Amino acid sequence: MKRTIIYLLIGILFGITMFKSEAASWFRIYEMFRFEAFHMYGIIGTALFLGLVTIQVIKRFKIKSFYGEKIHFPPKQKSFARYAFGGILFGLGWALAGACPGPMFTLLGAGFLPILIVILASILGTFVYGLLKDRLPH
Template identity: 40%
Template sequence: MDCKDRNCGGVAALSSLLAGLVFGLGLIAAGMTDPMKVRAFLDLAGAWDPSLALVMGAAIAVGLPATLIARRRGRSWSGAPIEWPPSNAIDARLIGGGVLFGIGWGLAGLCPGPALVALGSGGSEAAIFVAAMLGGMALHALLDRPR
């Protein structure tokens, strides 16, 4: 039975809401919405804080098996098909995007997920970051559109 044959929209929306809440609460509990904690992780020559590495390790420990199971299933729990990227090639665009992401993360001490959580709690640094992120997304959409 396909997702079109039954009402998957409500289940998918509820699943997304619950996953987002768990993700956001996890970021808050781990202190990842605090830009100073992220900067302390990146400060290898100073007062290095390794706790972010532990958070990343825990995320990989949960995410890797879940991804392997999802790849075998091909459908989400709601029945909707899972869409995987069409390519897994490592090219200049991917490397360039990773470098830009890393530079922004290092300068701001935030990345998109924690920034949105921090924005929800009224962080002014997060508001600036999210505005810049949305501007960058708009610029990318403008430059990357088919000619």
């Protein structure tokens, strides 16, 4: 129960950050896909850089989780094609919906109720993937 509350608080903080930085803004996403502004690329690049640095610090200093558990990073996958295909599908969905999974819930929390259609479609897509995953090339 304690972990659930901590995760909920982190999620709320993440949502506020997404909304205030305009990362959940359809207009900012539209600008990004039209290569008209650096705003979203700056946010994504900063997140990527911080993630890389954080992972290297965790590995180098063998930092454990808040609960004292060892943090494990799975080995890298060698197939580029599957990541390229997945990235293309993700990008198309992001461009069509105007939101990726993080901002979808941020927009719902901000009161943009039409995003419920996108959330329901993403849940349906996840369900269909679960049904078909054993038949797909991984």
